[in-house]
Amino acid sequence: MSETDNHEDKIWNLIDQFVDMANSSCEDGLSPGDVHQALTYASARWGAFIVAANSETRDEFREDIKDSQKFFLDQFREYLKDNFNEYDENFKIYRREED
Template sequence: MSKSDAIEQEKQSQLYDLVDALVELANQATDKALDPGEAHQAMMYATARYGAFIVAASSESKEDYEQDKLDARNFYMDQFRQLLNENFDDYLANFDQYLDSD
């Protein structure tokens, strides 16, 4: 394995660790006060807020931000749609295993 492959593999590992930590945080919130739908809403809001921050922080000016936000919004929506479809398909294929159904 090349050094760049090892770095990419480490980044992927860190990404999935972060995903697991965020899902665990949402699960903890549902154990305390929120129902799963409310926890999901909070995660979507956080994702939208962070996405807007990333675009704003990478823009050189307010005018650039205004120009960049449409392309970024389309990118984020396409990405979310793709990830949602992949996860729906994954749950369909593994429904009994993931939900421990009999």
């Protein structure tokens, strides 16, 4: 296994852990909407942290905000589109229902 494959595996394992935690939170009484809100907020908070952690000064951070927001929003939009397409293609399997 190459280092790239190992890195990809780690990312997918982390994604699976987040989804497992989300599912467990729903089983513990939170609504899927509440869980989504928490995941979205956590992602936004983490994104702001990444930009701040990579900025030498507050001014540099402020200069990077607009481009960083665009990057994160574009990335999320692409992930969302990909996942909606996947669910559309596999709806019967994922939901165990007919069209």
